[in-house]
Amino acid sequence: DAGITQSPRHKVTETGTPVTLRCHQTENHRYMYWYRQDPGHGLRLIHYSYGVKDTDKGEVSDGYSVSRSKTEDFLLTLESATSSQTSVYFCASRKVGDEQYFGPGTRLTVT
């Protein structure tokens, strides 16, 4: 358990509204990741961070942006939510040379 929390845990929002999900870790891990999980697709990487202010795109980054202003926080923003972004979002973190530890997930519904 890497002390990873996600907020909110559940959110319902309307199409076209902006949404920000927060991931917070207390382990001083260098790397942080955002995934989405959908039936039949497993976990797919949206964006990841390899240090404060250092981020890169994953395989499903369109429609998402991220920011990392502090080691402990990694924010995922949907600038204008769409129904296709209804999903369960997981954050993960890890230190150099170690494996990923996952947060509890955020269930997002876009109506």
Added chain:
Amino acid sequence: GQQLNQSPQSMFIQEGEDVSMNCTSSSIFNTWLWYKQDPGEGPVLLIALYKAGELTSNGRLTAQFGITRKDSFLNISASIPSDVGIYFCAGQETSNTGNQFYFGTGTSLTVIP
């Protein structure tokens, strides 16, 4: 992105039976990982494999890193009801900005008491 093919998609077994699942990739990975996910929770790491050919055990779980570095399998011996969940394989590759992880689509395991 990388494609990981995980099979079977689902399994229904009797308590006490052994379970085997595997994962194949079109690309080479430096590390193979196996996770278990319970409903409403995030995935939890079960086993990590770092070298081609490596065979690693964790209690009743055994996993192997394929020689070609494109596949891995997970075995669970003498299954019990708490083994129920979704099992994911993941491959890790190294890039110049860090490591990326690619996940299989999962194997849903049901253990019938």
